[in-house]
Amino acid sequence: HVVSANGSKMLAAQHAYPAGPYSSFSFDLQANPNPNPPVLAQNLDEAAFAALYPDGSRFVTTGSPSQTSTIPFPAGVGNMPGMVGPRTSRMFNTATGAQIAAPGLDGVIQFAKMPTFSPDGTRLAFNHHAASNGHTLAMLDFNAGTNAFSNLQGLYQSGSEYPGGPVFTPDGQKIVFWM
Numbered sequence: 001h002v003v004s005a006n007g008s009k010m011l012a013a014q015h016a017y018p019a020g021p022y023s024s025f026s027f028d029l030q031a032n033p034n035p036n037p038p039v040l041a042q043n044l045d046e047a048a049f050a051a052l053y054p055d056g057s058r059f060v061t062t063g064s065p066s067q068t069s070t071i072p073f074p075a076g077v078g079n080m081p082g083m084v085g086p087r088t089s090r091m092f093n094t095a096t097g098a099q100i101a102a103p104g105l106d107g108v109i110q111f112a113k114m115p116t117f118s119p120d121g122t123r124l125a126f127n128h129h130a131a132s133n134g135h136t137l138a139m140l141d142f143n144a145g146t147n148a149f150s151n152l153q154g155l156y157q158s159g160s161e162y163p164g165g166p167v168f169t170p171d172g173q174k175i176v177f178w179m
Contacts (some may be wrong), residue, residue: 009056063111086151104149
């Protein structure tokens with residue numbers, strides 16, 4: 001589950017174990033901040049661990065490189081626990097669930113795990129699975145006007161640890177992550 005930086009939108013994944021269904025939803029928290037906010041879109045592409053843009057308008061999904069076995073719990077080699085795959089990372093409109101073309105991400109960064117946008121929305125940090133089977137933390141620049149990603153930068157690499165959960169500091173100048 002994730003809430004946009006401005007507090008207007010929320011994404012939530014619903015996983016009914018052991019065999020599904022696995023669904024994701026977006027909610028409009030501005031329209032009704034009470035316990036039951038209105039659903040904007042349902043049956044979204046897998047939105048667990050997604051990066052929600054600061055204004056809540058769009059999101060980037062976590063990629064899962066392997067076929068998932070869903071009994072008793074979704075799992076696949078290289079996938080985050082609970083994530084259904086294979087699925088590439090893609091960008092979607094939060095209100096409609098429609099996919100948004102994202103040059104520099106689409107077909108380039110297939111499996112961005114645990115992505116997160118910087119507070120100003122100009123960068124995306126993520127575990128770059130393809131760089132070293134999940135041992136690399138990376139970042140892309142993002143242009144909201146064109147929905148284009150560019151300037152891939154490796155930030156951290158480990159021979160044995162899996163850097164994840166990147167979070168930008170409020171000024172967007174540093175990233176905190178766990179291993």
